[in-house]
Amino acid sequence: MPKKKPGFTLDEHKAAGEKIKRARDLLNDVSVSISRAYPKSSRAGKANGVLFKTLDAFRTIKHELDEQVARDFPDLTPREFGPIYYGPSK
Numbered sequence: 001m002p003k004k005k006p007g008f009t010l011d012e013h014k015a016a017g018e019k020i021k022r023a024r025d026l027l028n029d030v031s032v033s034i035s036r037a038y039p040k041s042s043r044a045g046k047a048n049g050v051l052f053k054t055l056d057a058f059r060t061i062k063h064e065l066d067e068q069v070a071r072d073f074p075d076l077t078p079r080e081f082g083p084i085y086y087g088p089s090k
Contacts, residue, residue: 010076013069013084020065021089024058027051062086 008016031051038044066085073081 007072010073016065017084018089020058020062020085024055025089027055031055
């Protein structure tokens with residue numbers, strides 16, 4: 001039987017949230033810059049479509065981890081755990 005993994009501590013959730021938000025912000029800035037500089041039909045524009053899908057994956061993992069922190073730490077209010085994966089990065 002596989003060993004149960006421990007999950008994140010609250011501090012690990014906070015650290016992961018900051019990394020995800022910073023990476024998302026950086027990739028989003030690059031994507032916007034590309035879309036302003038190149039048409040969608042260009043090779044760079046098409047590659048930017050892949051980047052957009054990556055940003056969508058960031059939205060998915062943020063949602064799932066936000067749900068997980070709520071399950072892992074039921075004593076936290078939404079006001080307390082909400083900023084971990086959502087809101088501005090520090």
